Every structure is written in C-alpha cells, then in structure tokens.
Amino acid sequence: MSATTNRVWYLAARPSGFPSESDFELREEAVPQPGPGEVLVRNDVMSVDPAMRGRMNDVPSYMPPWQIGAPLDGGAVGTVVASDSPDVKVGDSVLHGLGWREYVVLDAARVRVVDTAAAPASAYLGVLGMPGLTAYAGLLDVARMRPDETVFVSGAAGAVGSLAGQIARLRGARVVIGSAGSPEKVRYLTEELGFDAAFNYRDGDIRGQLKRLAPDGIDVYFDNVGGEQLEAALFRMNLHGRIAVCGMISQYNTPDATGIRNLTLLISKRLTMQGFLVLDHWSRREAFQEEMTGWLREGRVTVAETFVDGIDKAVEAFQGLLRGANLGKMVVRLSDAA
Numbered sequence: 001m002s003a004t005t006n007r008v009w010y011l012a013a014r015p016s017g018f019p020s021e022s023d024f025e026l027r028e029e030a031v032p033q034p035g036p037g038e039v040l041v042r043n044d045v046m047s048v049d050p051a052m053r054g055r056m057n058d059v060p061s062y063m064p065p066w067q068i069g070a071p072l073d074g075g076a077v078g079t080v081v082a083s084d085s086p087d088v089k090v091g092d093s094v095l096h097g098l099g100w101r102e103y104v105v106l107d108a109a110r111v112r113v114v115d116t117a118a119a120p121a122s123a124y125l126g127v128l129g130m131p132g133l134t135a136y137a138g139l140l141d142v143a144r145m146r147p148d149e150t151v152f153v154s155g156a157a158g159a160v161g162s163l164a165g166q167i168a169r170l171r172g173a174r175v176v177i178g179s180a181g182s183p184e185k186v187r188y189l190t191e192e193l194g195f196d197a198a199f200n201y202r203d204g205d206i207r208g209q210l211k212r213l214a215p216d217g218i219d220v221y222f223d224n225v226g227g228e229q230l231e232a233a234l235f236r237m238n239l240h241g242r243i244a245v246c247g248m249i250s251q252y253n254t255p256d257a258t259g260i261r262n263l264t265l266l267i268s269k270r271l272t273m274q275g276f277l278v279l280d281h282w283s284r285r286e287a288f289q290e291e292m293t294g295w296l297r298e299g300r301v302t303v304a305e306t307f308v309d310g311i312d313k314a315v316e317a318f319q320g321l322l323r324g325a326n327l328g329k330m331v332v333r334l335s336d337a338a
Contacts, residue, residue, distance in 0.1 A: 008101040040082040044338040046099030047075035072100035126329035135163035137281035143244035147172030155224030157185040159329035304328025
C-alpha cells in the first residue's frame with residue numbers, strides 16, 4: 001500500500017433546516033495501521049442515505065446521533081490492503097459501517113466478506129444490501145402485500161422505492177403505482193421498472209392524481225415521503241388497507257412541517273399503519289438475498305445507481321440525495337477499483 005494520507009469527513013455543526021457545506025469538515029490524517037485481529041480497508045464505494053439526516057440532530061433515536069467534532073459513518077465496501085487476522089485476507093472485498101473516509105481500520109469480526117465477482121461492490125450497498133432488504137421486508141412482512149392488490153409507492157425512483165415497486169410486481173400485485181419528482185423519473189418507472197402507472201408529485205393535486213390512477217383504491221401504501229403524499233394516500237386507502245412507513249423525507253429538513261389532517265381515516269377504514277426499521281428484519285436477510293439474487297440472475301429486476309466520484313464530493317452527493325437528484329441508489333465512488 002503506497003497511500004499515506006487518509007481523508008475523513010467530520011461533523012462540524014448541527015444544521016438548521018437543509019444541511020450546508022459548513023456543517024461538515026474534511027480532514028487529512030495519516031492512514032491508520034491494523035493491530036492484532038484487525039484489517040486495514042481502502043474504501044471503494046460508500047453510501048449516503050436519507051436516514052443520515054436524522055443523525056445530524058442531537059435527539060434520541062434508533063441510531064446514535066453523529067457528534068460534533070467526530071467522524072461520520074455509514075455503509076461502505078472496500079478492499080483489504082493489510083490484515084492481521086487469519087479470517088480476512090488481503091485482497092478481500094468487505095462490507096462494513098465506517099464510510100465517509102478513504103481508509104479505515106476495523107476488527108475483522110466487524111466486516112463481512114462479499115463477492116464482487118458475482119455482483120459489483122455498489123450492489124451490496126443497494127439492491128443486495130440494506131435498501132433491498134428494506135423494500136423486501138417492508139412490503140412483504142410489514143405491509144403484508146398479497147397477490148392481486150393495488151400498491152402505491154412514494155419516492156419510487158429512489159433506492160428503496162424502486163425495488164419495492166418491482167418486488168410488488170414480481171410478487172403478483174394487480175396494479176403498482178409510483179410517485180417521483182420529475183417527468184424523466186416518471187417515465188423511468190413505467191418504461192424501465194414495469195410500474196403500471198406513475199405521477200410527478202411536483203405537478204400538484206396529488207390527491208387528484210392518485211384518484212385518477214387508482215380509481216378502485218389502494219390496498220398497500222409503501223411510504224418513503226410522508227407529508228402531503230401520506231395524506232393523499234389515506235384518502236384512497238381501501239378498507240383494511242396497510243401502510244408501511246419506511247421514511248418521511250419530505251419532513252427531514254422542515255421541523256415545522258404541517259401535520260397530517262385526516263388520520264381519523266385510520267379508524268373509519270380500519271387501516272393498519274406501521275413504521276419499521278430494517279434492523280428488526282435482519283433474520284430475513286438470507287431469504288431476501290436468495291430471492292433477489294435469482295431475480296437479478298434472470299434479469300427480472302432493474303438496478304438504478306447514481307454515482308458521484310471522490311471523497312471530496314461526498315457532502316455534495318448527500319445534499320443531492322436529499323433534493324432528489326438521484327435515480328436509484330446514490331453511491332460515492334472512492335477508488336478506481338469500484
């Protein structure tokens with residue numbers, strides 16, 4: 001290994017509203033060296049995810065908040081360049097949770113060796129990783145989707161939504177409807193991913209657009225957005241419909257956002273609305289990966305990825321994700337090996 005400098009992103013301040021460049025600091029450090037039982041990993045790709053916005057706030061949650069003056073972290077796949085462990089070899093590709101930096105030392109027990117000959121490194125951050133399992137478990141276990149049902153997915157051109165809609169189609173949904181934020185994304189959903197219908201929420205009248213596309217109502221709503229789209233979906237839900245709340249990205253940067261005004265429909269329509277975390281469904285990982293790998297092998301799932309190159313562009317990629325600049329999974333590429 002010839003590199004001697006390691007660039008690492010730190011949290012510099014807690015944002016008020018949309019995160020700015022000044023909330024982050026990129027520092028240069030020496031490349032760390034592994035001790036007994038440890039490996040040194042050169043990160044090749046790293047993930048930026050909507051949930052990271054919540055970790056910038058100093059509030060209790062299911063994941064500890066990032067601390068001011070401390071390094072950021074998140075999913076990454078890299079190559080082992082030095083090892084002091086008999087279990088992980090130099091040259092292995094590994095998945096781990098310490099992204100936002102070029103090099104990292106980890107205990108060998110904290111990495112998972114992945115096969116980048118079978119799938120590219122980025123797949124383990126997307127379709128075969130956390131977003132894929134989130135879509136799978138949220139749709140099938142939380143929302144309990146059954147064949148011949150109508151499914152609506154908001155944020156359907158993102159990493160999770162694009163997979164949730166495709167899984168619904170593959171598992172026999174009668175109609176799959178998606179929302180996205182541009183005409184190009186709407187076309188992508190219907191022409192490339194096989195959604196039966198889609199609409200651009202920026203065109204307004206979300207309730208009217210849903211009524212037109214789902215005249216017989218919605219049985220399952222996979223919610224990535226919250227806000228106005230959740231309110232519109234509640235109006236269109238059928239009796240005993242199920243709502244899986246995966247995310248509410250429309251609310252993350254607007255703490256004073258207007259609340260949902262029609263929650264009484266949960267009562268009259270006897271709806272089930274449940275928030276969920278992929279962490280609670282880790283036992284489904286093997287079943288998910290077996291089924292998803294088969295779909296990929298058969299060409300039945302389309303994978304979208306948006307790449308931003310360079311550790312110095314990581315914040316830009318994160319901001320772009322929050323603005324909806326990505327198609328599918330947003331990935332920061334850190335090395336030529338990715």
